[in-house]
Amino acid sequence: MNVIQCENLNKKYSSSHALKNLSFTIEENKITGLIGRNGAGKTTLLKLIAGFSQPSSGKVVVFSEVPFNNLKVSQNMIFIDDNMTLPQSISLLDILYTANDFYENWDMELARRLFDYFSFNPNDLQKNLSKGMKSTFHAIIGLAARCPLTIFDEPTTGMDASVRKDFYRALLKDYLEHPRTILLSSHHLNEIDDLIEDVLLIKNGEKYLQISVEELKQFAIGLSGKKIVVDEWTKGKEIIYKKMVGTDSAYVVVHNDYMKEDLEKARLNGIDISSVAAEDVCVYLTNKTKGGIDDVFDKR
Numbered sequence: 341m342n343v344i345q346c347e348n349l350n351k352k353y354s355s356s357h358a359l360k361n362l363s364f365t366i367e368e369n370k371i372t373g374l375i376g377r378n379g380a381g382k383t384t385l386l387k388l389i390a391g392f393s394q395p396s397s398g399k400v401v402v403f404s405e406v407p408f409n410n411l412k413v414s415q416n417m418i419f420i421d422d423n424m425t426l427p428q429s430i431s432l433l434d435i436l437y438t439a440n441d442f443y444e445n446w447d448m449e450l451a452r453r454l455f456d457y458f459s460f461n462p463n464d465l466q467k468n469l470s471k472g473m474k475s476t477f478h479a480i481i482g483l484a485a486r487c488p489l490t491i492f493d494e495p496t497t498g499m500d501a502s503v504r505k506d507f508y509r510a511l512l513k514d515y516l517e518h519p520r521t522i523l524l525s526s527h528h529l530n531e532i533d534d535l536i537e538d539v540l541l542i543k544n545g546e547k548y549l550q551i552s553v554e555e556l557k558q559f560a561i562g563l564s565g566k567k568i569v570v571d572e573w574t575k576g577k578e579i580i581y582k583k584m585v586g587t588d589s590a591y592v593v594v595h596n597d598y599m600k601e602d603l604e605k606a607r608l609n610g611i612d613i614s615s616v617a618a619e620d621v622c623v624y625l626t627n628k629t630k631g632g633i634d635d636v637f638d639k640r
């Protein structure tokens with residue numbers, strides 16, 4: 341069953357066209373990573389799904405309903421980001437007890453355990469937390485609420501590496517015990533590629549790719565060697581990234597649609613063939629130019 345369905349979704353602001361004709365579906369009980377560069381439209385899309393804003397045109401359907409101002413959607417969904425508005429004058433612990441009354445599936449024991457594990461002071465106020473602690477507290481709410489649709493928009497902002505790891509591990513463990521539909525936007529695909537099942541990659545407000553992480557890991561290969569030989573073996577291929585190495589060698593990333601035998605032949609011709617990490621594939625695919633930042637310097 342699809343929990344989210346978007347059809348030709350557009351969102352225009354006065355100065356920008358943030359989402360352009362986005363169409364996709366998200367299945368129930370999957371963790372999907374929403375990946376895209378700064379300004380790609382991730383937050384805009386997540387807010388439309390959450391029902392916080394309305395599309396300029398096109399359709400967004402969540403739990404078979406239009407999410408804007410919709411009680412069924414808001415009862416079954418939680419949206420976690422670093423701007424969450426929480427009561428400013430009640431203590432952190434009281435916020436958790438308030439959430440306990442609000443969310444049907446709330447697990448107070450899990451919330452307390454995580455709260456203690458991350459060394460929160462029950463009497464602190466949310467407004468006095470550091471940036472990373474605030475994100476961690478919001479993440480606890482997102483996990484313990486166990487909403488059928490859980491949206492995390494850049495949930496790890498400000499968290500240090502160790503807390504980020506703990507959070508992702510907690511998310512995975514809890515998801516395995518209590519499967520639900522989770523949408524997670526992140527700039528760090530390398531940190532979540534063991535966690536998410538599918539990737540929705542958006543570029544300049546458009547859907548670029550929606551595939552499983554496993555497929556993404558096979559999507560591209562890197563060929564390196566003498567430029568003249570690499571050029572020959574990548575002729576007519578979809579080039580995703582290209583850089584010169586030294587004066588006469590090159591590293592080229594291409595969409596992997598080679599036959600096994602051809603790759604063997606390329607190896608015999610002195611080409612080194614390597615896999616490309618899922619995160620790098622996304623970075624290359626969403627680069628403005630094939631050479632990335634190197635092009636700024638090479639064209640002087």
Ligand SMILES: Nc1ncnc2c1ncn2[C@@H]1O[C@H](COP(=O)(O)OP(=O)(O)OP(=O)(O)O)[C@@H](O)[C@H]1O
Binds near residue numbers: 382
């Ligand atoms: N309220 C707004 N008014 C005008 N433009 C907006 C507004 N919100 C977002 N935008 C524009 O829409 C585009 C997409 O922004 P959005 O915040 O959705 O991107 P993002 O992928 O979440 O970026 P980041 O990774 O930097 O958080 C950007 O060009 C942004 O400037």
